[in-house]
Amino acid sequence: xxxxxxxxxxxxxxxxxxxxxxxxxxxxxxxxxxxxxxxxxxxxxxxxxxxxxxxxxxxxxxxxxxxxxxxxxxxxxxxxxxxxxxxxxxxxxxxxxxxxxxxxxxxxxxxxxxxxxxxxxxxxxxxxxxxxxxxxxxxxxxxxxxxxxxxxxxxxxxxxxxxxxxxxxxxxxxxxxxxxxxxxxxxxxxxxxxxxxxxxxxxxxxxxxxxxxxxxxxxxxxxxxxxxxxxxxxxxxxxxxxxxxxxxxxxxxxxxxxxxxxxxxxxxxxxxxxxxxxxxxxxxxxxxxxxxxxxxxxxxxxxxxxxxxxxxxxxxxxxxxxxxxxxxxxxxxxxxxxxxxxxxxxxxxxxxxxx
Amino acid sequence: xxxxxxxxxxxxxxxxxxxxxxxxxxxxxxxxxxxxxxxxxxxxxxxxxxxxxxxxxxxxxxxxxxxxxxxxxxxxxxxxxxxxxxxxxxxxxxxxxxxxxxxxxxxxxxxxxxxxxxxxxxxxxxxxxxxxxxxxxxxxxxxxxxxxxxxxxxxxxxxxxxxxxxxxxxxxxxxxxxxxxxxxxxxxxxxxxxxxxxxxxxxxxxxxxxxxxxxxxxxxxxxxxxxxxxxxxxxxxxxxxxxxxxxxxxxxxxxxxxxxxxxxxxxxxxxxxxxxxxxxxxxxxxxxxxxxxxxxxxxxxxxxxxxxxxxxxxxxxxxxxxxxxxxxxxxxxxxxxxxxxxxxxxxxxxxxxxxxxxxxxxxxxxxxxx
Ligand SMILES: Nc1ncnc2c1ncn2[C@@H]1O[C@H](COP(=O)(O)OP(=O)(O)O)[C@@H](O)[C@H]1O
Ligand SMILES: Nc1ncnc2c1ncn2[C@@H]1O[C@H](COP(=O)(O)OP(=O)(O)O)[C@@H](O)[C@H]1O
Ligand code: SF4
Ligand SMILES: [Mg+2]
Ligand SMILES: [Mg+2]
Numbered sequence: 036x037x038x039x040x041x042x043x044x045x046x047x048x049x050x051x052x053x054x055x056x057x058x059x060x061x062x063x064x065x066x067x068x069x070x071x072x073x074x075x076x077x078x079x080x081x082x083x084x085x086x087x088x089x090x091x092x093x094x095x096x097x098x099x100x101x102x103x104x105x106x107x108x109x110x111x112x113x114x115x116x117x118x119x120x121x122x123x124x125x126x127x128x129x130x131x132x133x134x135x136x137x138x139x140x141x142x143x144x145x146x147x148x149x150x151x152x153x154x155x156x157x158x159x160x161x162x163x164x165x166x167x168x169x170x171x172x173x174x175x176x177x178x179x180x181x182x183x184x185x186x187x188x189x190x191x192x193x194x195x196x197x198x199x200x201x202x203x204x205x206x207x208x209x210x211x212x213x214x215x216x217x218x219x220x221x222x223x224x225x226x227x228x229x230x231x232x233x234x235x236x237x238x239x240x241x242x243x244x245x246x247x248x249x250x251x252x253x254x255x256x257x258x259x260x261x262x263x264x265x266x267x268x269x270x271x272x273x274x275x276x277x278x279x280x281x282x283x284x285x286x287x288x289x290x291x292x293x294x295x296x297x298x299x300x301x302x303x304x305x306x307x308x309x310x311x312x313x314x315x316x317x318x319x320x321x322x323x324x325x326x327x328x329x330x331x332x333x334x335x336x337x338x339x340x341x342x343x344x345x346x347x348x349x350x351x352x353x354x355x356x357x358x359x360x361x362x363x364x365x366x367x368x369x370x371x372x373x374x375x376x377x378x379x380x381x382x383x384x385x386x387x388x389x390x
Numbered sequence: 391x392x393x394x395x396x397x398x399x400x401x402x403x404x405x406x407x408x409x410x411x412x413x414x415x416x417x418x419x420x421x422x423x424x425x426x427x428x429x430x431x432x433x434x435x436x437x438x439x440x441x442x443x444x445x446x447x448x449x450x451x452x453x454x455x456x457x458x459x460x461x462x463x464x465x466x467x468x469x470x471x472x473x474x475x476x477x478x479x480x481x482x483x484x485x486x487x488x489x490x491x492x493x494x495x496x497x498x499x500x501x502x503x504x505x506x507x508x509x510x511x512x513x514x515x516x517x518x519x520x521x522x523x524x525x526x527x528x529x530x531x532x533x534x535x536x537x538x539x540x541x542x543x544x545x546x547x548x549x550x551x552x553x554x555x556x557x558x559x560x561x562x563x564x565x566x567x568x569x570x571x572x573x574x575x576x577x578x579x580x581x582x583x584x585x586x587x588x589x590x591x592x593x594x595x596x597x598x599x600x601x602x603x604x605x606x607x608x609x610x611x612x613x614x615x616x617x618x619x620x621x622x623x624x625x626x627x628x629x630x631x632x633x634x635x636x637x638x639x640x641x642x643x644x645x646x647x648x649x650x651x652x653x654x655x656x657x658x659x660x661x662x663x664x665x666x667x668x669x670x671x672x673x674x675x676x677x678x679x680x681x682x683x684x685x686x687x688x689x690x691x692x693x694x695x696x697x698x699x700x701x702x703x704x705x706x707x708x709x710x711x712x713x714x715x716x717x718x719x720x721x722x723x724x725x726x727x728x729x730x731x732x733x734x735x736x737x738x739x740x741x742x743x744x745x746x747x748x749x750x751x752x753x754x755x756x757x758x759x760x
């Protein structure tokens with residue numbers, strides 16, 4: 036690999052290890068067209084009771100990151116490197132059998148499309164019973180009781196009778212709830228939610244996000260929430276990873292990301308979205324161009340072909356040198372060559388007033 | 391109410407459709423899809439009331455936003471206006487001419503004036519044709535010979551929507567989602583229509599690309615004096631692009647008014663719920679917002695609730711109204727009425743609320759983490 040041997044500046048406190056720590060994770064796929072660098076050196080940490088948001092446009096590597104944490108690339112052609120430290124173990128290195136014991140029990144996942152998790156030929160209830168019994172040595176009766184409790188807990192009306200329904204008999208929102216019930220039936224400590232509300236109406240999204248928050252309080256779980264919606268991030272997350280072209284380009288607490296962002300891509304996301312909560316602007320301010328190819332990743336800064344602020348960097352560093360993800364203050368890291376003082380000035384003088 | 395000569399004879403015209411300057415006036419439009427059963431003889435056993443008495447108008451050069459949850463009838467309304475499907479009843483007037491019951495051949499000259507674009511441009515672009523052929527198709531179908539020839543006209547169009555005219559011979563799969571939407575726009579523009587019905591045109595696009603396409607649509611509107619019926623479920627996008635907005639629920643228009651009025655003082659409890667559910671990209675505002683959660687699922691349009699179709703999920707009904715008032719909600723259909731000038735609301739107990747959309751900058755400064 037190129038210049039990425041920079042020291043790992045993970046925003047992690049040195050005194051203790053976080054509940055989940057991801058260090059310099061890369062996932063590369065060899066393909067006929069070349070090496071797809073779907074995820075390239077991302078780092079973050081999540082504590083129990085906290086929600087980490089991963090935000091970025093489609094193809095930026097969000098799902099591949101979550102699949103890596105779930106160990107879903109094991110046994111495939113994918114080249115996974117870096118560390119995923121979870122309860123004292125490195126998930127990158129453990130074997131598939133060990134991973135299988137964690138999956139569904141300690142770590143669970145929900146998806147955008149519940150039908151990818153629910154089998155059409157089995158009743159919703161029996162699928163949750165099975166998910167429970169894989170990890171818990173209990174009778175069918177006990178598992179059924181637990182399942183009905185869970186269905187009730189996630190807000191499915193008449194859980195006794197809905198237990199025997201098939202997935203297609205549920206509405207979109209109800210299916211999402213059923214999938215959440217299945218993911219949470221074993222009390223996982225870490226829940227990964229990959230665009231859990233993207234296919235839903237905002238009214239149903241509000242219900243589901245509310246439910247996830249309640250459940251998080253109840254079970255003290257850590258949540259990784261993957262989304263492309265900055266509104267959802269503002270509503271639910273404590274910390275945020277902004278991904279672009281497979282890389283983490285900015286990491287910080289939710290207030291830093293929304294009130295003091297420093298990476299031009301984060302600025303671009305904020306200026307391009309129409310907002311309901313601000314004075315209406317005459318024109319939206321898009322980022323020009325298209326997201327990069329992950330096979331021919333731009334040299335230098337991965338964002339440089341679309342960046343409107345390169346003039347603030349002397350010489351052609353943007354095009355030739357890959358910037359490190361550097362902490363500007365504790366817990367806020369930025370991958371950009373512009374001088375931090377200049378970045379702050381651009382944000383407060385140019386960008387913020389235009390939002 | 392005035393009356394006009396509609397296709398059914400003399401029908402009352404709803405004030406929301408009563409605009410002498412309207413390019414498009416839709417009055418009491420209904421689209422019911424029959425449900426048929428039976429082995430030898432299919433008989434109708436019911437109907438999906440997808441659109442159930444919708445009225446609105448659109449002026450030349452204006453954008454009317456159509457919002458609401460999925461299944462509320464937005465697409466069906468758009469398809470009925472452009473006559474891709476037949477309305478069950480009601481009137482659709484385009485430049486004063488009744489078009490609701492015109493046949494295919496009678497519609498042909500009007501197709502030049504009214505176009506439609508879709509959420510997934512890919513599914514509406516023939517994958518086996520190069521984009522030059524696709525964008526030029528309207529000329530051939532309508533038998534129009536543009537000045538300088540079809541190829542030149544197509545290249546001008548491609549350039550106008552921000553595509554490279556040299557890519558005339560490329561196929562749809564060679565373009566990204568945003569570029570395909572541009573191709574769809576170029577095709578829709580070919581015959582210089584006066585109205586484009588846009589069905590979720592930017593819903594599938596990433597936010598940075600979405601902004602590019604929204605800006606393009608606004609430029610094209612100014613340049614060609616286009617009117618848009620802009621169907622979307624994203625209320626923030628609609629606030630940006632629309633001049634007026636109709637909020638739909640279960641086949642009905644619940645509220646219809648100017649964009650600025652709707653987003654500062656929405657009156658219908660459904661609009662309140664819908665707007666309060668949109669998460670805004672500001673953590674401090676998110677923390678102090680009241681969210682009006684809707685209970686339960688959308689009822690079926692086959693068997694919609696009595697009285698106000700929204701009463702089964704309405705927070706006001708559930709938490710505020712007296713038993714006598716509730717009875718009215720269950721028993722009497724609220725008509726879409728003028729509650730304030732130009733502000734139509736279909737609710738027995740509407741209430742202008744300024745705390746919902748947060749469309750003001752108030753307080754932001756103070757809350758910013760210093
Ligand atoms: N198994 C695979 N083989 C090759 N490329 C892949 C594979 N899975 C994902 N990719 C590529 O990795 C990139 C990141 O994908 P993904 O993580 O799904 O993005 P998103 O941020 O939209 O979730 C995309 O370019 C995608 O095409
Ligand atoms: N061809 C059809 N036959 C039967 N029902 C239909 C048909 N098209 C749409 N519907 C139903 O009509 C209602 C409105 O659909 P639609 O107009 O697509 O809503 P929206 O675009 O607001 O999501 C839905 O209940 C839908 O299932
Ligand atoms: S490093 Fe350079 S190209 Fe990249 S975002 Fe910063 S200024 Fe732009
Ligand atoms: Mg994804
Ligand atoms: Mg639709």
